[in-house]
Amino acid sequence: MPDVEVALTDRDVPRGLALLCSRDGIVQRVLRDDLGILGDIRGQRLSSLVDGSSRDKAQRFLAEVVTTGAAFDWELSVPRDGGVRLLHFAAATTDENSVVVVAAPSRLAVVRYYDELMRVNNEQANALRAALKPETVQAVRDRDADLYEKMARLNSELATAQRELMKKNLELERANQLKNQFLGMAAHDLRNPIGAIRSFSELLLDPTFPVTHERQQDFLRRIRGSSEFMLALINDLLDLSAIEAGQLRMDAQDVDIAQLVRENVELNRVLAAEKQIEITLTMNDDVPRIHADARKVEQILNNLLSNAVKFSRTGTTVRVDARAGDGGIWFIVADEGPGIPAGELATIFRPFQRATPQSTAGEHSTGLGLAIVKRLVDGHGGRLSVESEVGRGTTFSVWLPVARG
Amino acid sequence: MTTASLTSALEEQSERIATLVTERQFAADRTLEARFGERGRQKCTEDARRHLEYLSSAASAESDTLFADYVAWAKILLARLGLSDDDLAKNLVLMRDAVRETLGAPHGDAAARIVDSALGRLGEMPSVSESFLSDRQPHAELARRYLDLLLSGDRQTASTLILDAVRDGVSVRDIYLHVFQRTQHEIGRRWQMNEISVAQEHFCTAATQLIMSQLYPRIFATPRVGRRLVAACVGGDLHEIGVRMVADFFEMAGWDTYYLGANTPIEGIVESVSQRRAHVVAISATMSYHVPAVGDVVRSVRERSTGWAPRIVVGGYPFRVDPDLWRSVGADGYAPDASEAVALAERLVRDNA
Numbered sequence: 141m142p143d144v145e146v147a148l149t150d151r152d153v154p155r156g157l158a159l160l161c162s163r164d165g166i167v168q169r170v171l172r173d174d175l176g177i178l179g180d181i182r183g184q185r186l187s188s189l190v191d192g193s194s195r196d197k198a199q200r201f202l203a204e205v206v207t208t209g210a211a212f213d214w215e216l217s218v219p220r221d222g223g224v225r226l227l228h229f230a231a232a233t234t235d236e237n238s239v240v241v242v243a244a245p246s247r248l249a250v251v252r253y254y255d256e257l258m259r260v261n262n263e264q265a266n267a268l269r270a271a272l273k274p275e276t277v278q279a280v281r282d283r284d285a286d287l288y289e290k291m292a293r294l295n296s297e298l299a300t301a302q303r304e305l306m307k308k309n310l311e312l313e314r315a316n317q318l319k320n321q322f323l324g325m326a327a328h329d330l331r332n333p334i335g336a337i338r339s340f341s342e343l344l345l346d347p348t349f350p351v352t353h354e355r356q357q358d359f360l361r362r363i364r365g366s367s368e369f370m371l372a373l374i375n376d377l378l379d380l381s382a383i384e385a386g387q388l389r390m391d392a393q394d395v396d397i398a399q400l401v402r403e404n405v406e407l408n409r410v411l412a413a414e415k416q417i418e419i420t421l422t423m424n425d426d427v428p429r430i431h432a433d434a435r436k437v438e439q440i441l442n443n444l445l446s447n448a449v450k451f452s453r454t455g456t457t458v459r460v461d462a463r464a465g466d467g468g469i470w471f472i473v474a475d476e477g478p479g480i481p482a483g484e485l486a487t488i489f490r491p492f493q494r495a496t497p498q499s500t501a502g503e504h505s506t507g508l509g510l511a512i513v514k515r516l517v518d519g520h521g522g523r524l525s526v527e528s529e530v531g532r533g534t535t536f537s538v539w540l541p542v543a544r545g
Numbered sequence: 546m547t548t549a550s551l552t553s554a555l556e557e558q559s560e561r562i563a564t565l566v567t568e569r570q571f572a573a574d575r576t577l578e579a580r581f582g583e584r585g586r587q588k589c590t591e592d593a594r595r596h597l598e599y600l601s602s603a604a605s606a607e608s609d610t611l612f613a614d615y616v617a618w619a620k621i622l623l624a625r626l627g628l629s630d631d632d633l634a635k636n637l638v639l640m641r642d643a644v645r646e647t648l649g650a651p652h653g654d655a656a657a658r659i660v661d662s663a664l665g666r667l668g669e670m671p672s673v674s675e676s677f678l679s680d681r682q683p684h685a686e687l688a689r690r691y692l693d694l695l696l697s698g699d700r701q702t703a704s705t706l707i708l709d710a711v712r713d714g715v716s717v718r719d720i721y722l723h724v725f726q727r728t729q730h731e732i733g734r735r736w737q738m739n740e741i742s743v744a745q746e747h748f749c750t751a752a753t754q755l756i757m758s759q760l761y762p763r764i765f766a767t768p769r770v771g772r773r774l775v776a777a778c779v780g781g782d783l784h785e786i787g788v789r790m791v792a793d794f795f796e797m798a799g800w801d802t803y804y805l806g807a808n809t810p811i812e813g814i815v816e817s818v819s820q821r822r823a824h825v826v827a828i829s830a831t832m833s834y835h836v837p838a839v840g841d842v843v844r845s846v847r848e849r850s851t852g853w854a855p856r857i858v859v860g861g862y863p864f865r866v867d868p869d870l871w872r873s874v875g876a877d878g879y880a881p882d883a884s885e886a887v888a889l890a891e892r893l894v895r896d897n898a
Contacts, residue, residue, distance in 0.1 A: 288744070292747055293782045293807075296807060299754040302758045302761075
């Protein structure tokens with residue numbers, strides 16, 4: 141883009157100051173002082189003219205002039221009118237072993253002041269020319285432009301990193317809250333069966349408590365039931381926490397899905413028969429083999445089927461439908477159970493979000509089954525949806541792709 | 546002749562043309578040498594190179610408007626520095642003739658036509674730019690105070706000003722659109738008008754980025770909607786703040802956003818899009834000479850996204866100047882600001898479903 145300097149006109153006469161110093165920084169002559177801030181300062185050190193805060197910098201400025209022959213655009217504070225004023229300094233060594241110093245209120249003003257000094261053809265003009273030769277000015281400019289660019293990049297990168305951190309931080313906070321909730325619910329759910337185990341075993345151990353053989357058997361069965369429930373809950377918890385920790389390992393292989401569906405339906409028919417519930421299976425011949433983790437697909441099917449049986453009343457039917465579609469397989473489980481109220485549908489895939497309906501034969505539910513199903517389906521790149529009508533039943537639909545895209 | 550062959554001819558000959566323009570300019574006005582010397586020559590050549598860069602990107606996008614807009618911008622800048630329309634016109638004529646001679650027909654004629662089209666409109670182009678902080682706009686007073694604080698280097702108070710406003714009920718969206726975006730535009734304008742320095746421009750941008758990050762707890766609090774955006778910028782870091790705002794607007798709409806900044810190579814963008822399975826990719830361009838690079842990103846993303854088709858939206862200054870430009874880079878749409886970008890993306894994703 142056009143540079144400010146090119147368009148310089150001689151509209152206003154620049155103001156600044158020009159000095160001649162010895163190489164060790166003693167002022168020999170004031171060449172010009174348009175700013176009226178110096179007075180007669182011959183014999184003083186240059187560094188003593190600047191404000192205390194700039195003194196060290198003034199020394200380094202002089203050092204650079206002496207070592208490199210020229211220095212351009214150093215900002216130094218100079219006391220003025222009871223305050224300080226920032227001036228831009230440039231300097232160069234002369235043939236006579238002294239140093240000529242110019243200063244003006246801005247970098248641009250230094251350049252203009254220099255032009256002005258050249259015009260009056262000052263005897264030190266040659267030295268000034270050296271100080272402000274295009275290469276020196278351009279080098280400083282290039283260096284600054286380059287630094288600005290690098291700083292902008294650095295700043296952007298920091299801002300982006302901060303954005304990421306903040307995002308992650310809030311995610312972690314949310315996850316932590318969920319974990320706490322989760323832990324509370326799990327603890328609560330483990331407490332009940334432990335309570336039962338403890339009470340029944342205490343009764344069994346109590347010598348004063350009259351217990352028949354039948355009662356003893358009953359108590360032990362309850363203890364076993366509670367233990368089994370706890371085991372199931374802990375297994376589910378382990379599954380879920382492994383998934384949540386991002387450790388859902390997919391052991392994908394070629395799966396004969398039709399076979400898998402038939403086996404799982406068969407297995408659940410045994411359980412269903414105890415409650416006189418019928419499971420029907422409709423499967424099209426076009427059901428493809430899919431690339432998936434067989435054990436996890438089985439977990440999905442089994443969870444949905446056993447759930448359907450769990451919440452169905454005696455004499456009803458659970459319908460299973462499997463068919464090809466949309467580049468994968470559809471697997472639909474429909475029951476004639478009590479249905480889930482609309483307000484609860486949105487949360488049933490969250491851990492421990494049990495819906496209102498109760499199991500029909502006192503079966504326990506860990507409250508984690510659907511949460512696990514949802515995550516397993518997601519892990520396969522599939523989709524899971526639910527439709528339900530209170531009093532009519534619930535339908536779960538799973539779609540799994542032939543292969544994870 | 547193709548657009549591509551014209552663009553590459555311009556790029557190849559750029560150095561020659563720029564030198565030729567400078568030589569002729571100094572030959573035409575003997576006082577230039579005395580006034581500005583070698584330094585002036587260098588500057589002149591740099592300016593000519595920059596003109597050519599814009600000319601080349603306008604040719605590549607087949608958009609005369611892009612070049613005319615650049616000339617309009619330069620006119621304001623130069624007017625502040627005491628140069629007249631006439632000076633600029635002379636310079637453009639020199640460039641046009643140098644381009645025509647160097648490239649010959651048909652490339653030279655095609656490029657000259659673009660320059661002529663801008664020259665024809667030079668007279669009616671304004672020589673001052675209007676402030677972006679007019680009283681008519683919402684939160685005008687807030688924006689003005691914010692800018693004043695930044696220009697005086699007081700980022701602490703600027704930050705308090707914004708956080709207090711949000712606490713008192715001004716929405717984060719309003720702060721973004723009416724305070725941050727407007728002051729950024731105004732800062733650019735003041736630089737153009739030679740009222741502030743490059744250092745101030747950088748400081749203001751950096752301060753605004755920091756203050757934006759103080760609003761993140763509010764921005765990242767929206768419930769997720771399960772859609773993903775990858776956002777990137779082609780161009781300098783000083784201008785990436787725009788697409789950063791866009792990403793934050795998506796975040797406020799519940800999208801998961803992956804913001805890549807200004808320095809991600811095409812390969813990195815493509816990788817991120819496929820790794821995140823982004824529904825939408827947002828790419829912004831800073832200057833019109835970044836537009837061809839946006840086209841490259843769009844092409845690469847499309848070629849490499851097998852199995853699903855992310856929608857691609859573009860934005861940034863050149864797309865605002867020429868509202869049809871988004872088609873030429875192969876995008877699915879363009880939005881003039883962050884708010885409309887979200888609306889556009891949601892529509893595209895719905896239509897895509």
